[in-house]
Structure formats: C-alpha cells, structure tokens
Amino acid sequence: MPSPTPPRTPQLPDGLSTRPLQKSDAHDVFVLMAAQEQQDIGEVAIEEADIVSDWARPSHDLGARSIGVWDGDTLVAYAELMGVDRADTSVLPSHRGRGIGTWLAHWLADLGRRLGSPVIGMPVPQGSPADRLLEALGFRVRWTSWVLKLPEGASIPERDLPEGYTIRTAEPGELRSVHDVLEDAFLEWSVRDREPFEDFEAATTGRPGFEPWNLRVAVDPDGSVVGVSLVLVSDNGSTGYVDRLAVRRDQRNRGIAQALLVDSFARAREHGTTTAELSTDSRTGALPLYERVGMVAESVWVNRALDLEPTTENAV
Structure with a gap:
C-alpha cells in the first residue's frame, strides 16, 4: 500500500x-x-x-x-x-x-x-x-548519505596508476565520454532515467565559476577515458570537494579511484583550499573505501x- x-x-x-x-x-x-x-x-x-x-x-x-x-x-x-x-x-x-x-x-x-x-x-x-x-x-x-572530510593535516595515501595510464584535465572533446563513464557507473545503483547530456553540461561546464581544471580524467594508454572526478572549490575558497567520482566497471580495483582522489584534492590545494570533502550514500557501498583512506563522516543525511x-x- x-x-x-x-x-x-x-x-x-x-x-x-x-x-x-x-x-x-x-x-x-x-x-x-x-x-x-x-x-x-x-x-x-x-x-x-x-x-x-x-x-x-x-x-x-x-x-x-x-x-x-x-x-x-x-x-x-x-x-x-x-x-x-x-x-x-x-x-x-x-x-x-x-x-x-x-x-x-x-x-x-x-x-x-x-x-x-x-x-x-x-x-x-x-x-x-x-x-x-x-x-x-x-x-x-x-x-x-554521509558527508566525509579529510582531517586537518591528513592526506590520502598515494596510489600508482597502471602502466601507461595518466590523470589530467579533461579536454573539451572528451565531455561526452566523461558523461558516459559517470552515468554508466551511477546507473548501476541509481534507479532513474539516464541524465541527458545537455543537463550534465549545464551542471558542469555551465556551472558558475567552473574552470577546466575542475574536471579530472584518468585515461588508459589508448587515450580512452576510464575514470572521472569533478572537483570544485567552495565559495569561500577553503574547501575542495569532489562532486562526482566514477571509474569504468572494467577498470576498477586498480587504484584509479584513489589516484583520482589524490589528484583532485592536490589540484584544489593548488587553488588555495585547506580542507577536502565529498559525499557518498548507502547505495554505492563506497563508504568503507573512503574511510580506509582516512576520510571521516562529518554529517549524516537520510x-x-x-x-x-x-x-x-x-x-x-
């Protein structure tokens, strides 16, 4: 009923x-x-x-x-x-x-x-x-859902990428591939329609204050996008927060997600941030991953x- x-x-x-x-x-x-x-x-x-x-x-x-x-x-x-x-x-x-x-x-x-x-x-x-x-x-x-923060003075342990893989700023022509990686991953556990590309574009590159460096990608030796992190800086400039993070299913358990986190928060620090945070929820099963790298739940939402x-x- x-x-x-x-x-x-x-x-x-x-x-x-x-x-x-x-x-x-x-x-x-x-x-x-x-x-x-x-x-x-x-x-x-x-x-x-x-x-x-x-x-x-x-x-x-x-x-x-x-x-x-x-x-x-x-x-x-x-x-x-x-x-x-x-x-x-x-x-x-x-x-x-x-x-x-x-x-x-x-x-x-x-x-x-x-x-x-x-x-x-x-x-x-x-x-x-x-x-x-x-x-x-x-x-x-x-x-x-949990909002997790990295304690002051702490850092996420470095992870080596597989040979031939790199993390860099996404190129304009990769935006649809970025969208595909994110949506394919999120729709594994989220019961909703696929996000239209135009909506994704409005929420990322169209977001007020967006800069190209905010969109990080991990690419394989062939140049294909296999992982994505969208890292933003808070209005007051103090916090770098990962808004979206995903790795292609066939590329998981190789340290790519952790390497993207390290890169994302490092890039945010280069732009003046002093704290780092992200959020996850119980549908993803990712909470233990973030806790293992030293992040701590600051608030709980339902x-x-x-x-x-x-x-x-x-x-x-």
Missing part, C-alpha cells in the same frame, strides 16, 4: 503568499537554504551555484515544478521536484512550527501524482526537524521518500 498521508491538504497560515519560482529567485532560495543548514548542521553546505546550475538544466521546468512561499518580501519556504522523484524543500527556521513544511509535503505529493511519479524523495539531515516531520507524514528512509502508488506486488 502507499505510505499514509493526512486525508486533507492543510492550509498555509494567513498572510503568506505563493507563486512558482523564477530563475531570478536563486539568491533568495540560497539564503533560505543556508539559514536552514546553519541551524540544522552548524554550517552552510549549499552554494548559490548549485541552484543556478540545477535550474539551467534544459529538462527542468522550474515554473511548473516549483513553489515559493513569501512572508511579505521574504522567501520563507520553497519546494521543487526535479526529474521523476528528486524533491527539495526548505523552511526558514523562524517560520517552523506553523504547518508550512506539512503544506509543502502535500504540494509535492500532489505534483508527483499529477506527473505520474511513483515516489518522491528528498535529503534531510538525520534527526533534524525536517527528518522528524517527514517521518510523521509517512516518508520512509530510502538511503543514508533520503526520505513517499510512495505515491502501490508497488507491483501490492497492486490489484
């Missing part, structure tokens, strides 16, 4: 207004999300460039798949649904406890049903007010999901 939801959609508190988001709202959404993250995890992980690049994806219809909630001129909450099931939502800490989050959850569920989504899910810090609210609304945990239709085994 579908997860339970309250029978009647709640009403927003008086005095609040709503409308679909526009690309010009990116900064206000960033301010909102930053305030929530600061409250819940003690630091700001989101960057405005994350929002801008997501909204630049050609497949994303922002106007049809988003809603903002305003208190006067202040954006106090928002929600959006990307693709089939990826939801994001946030409520300003000062406006919690007024039913806004519950209203947004209903709005997302209604949108998902209209679009034919079997499930919607969103990441929330484990144990946070959002986590507790979604649990109460019938959202189950789909997977757990992806909470609501089933919008019966599963095949329960369908009549």
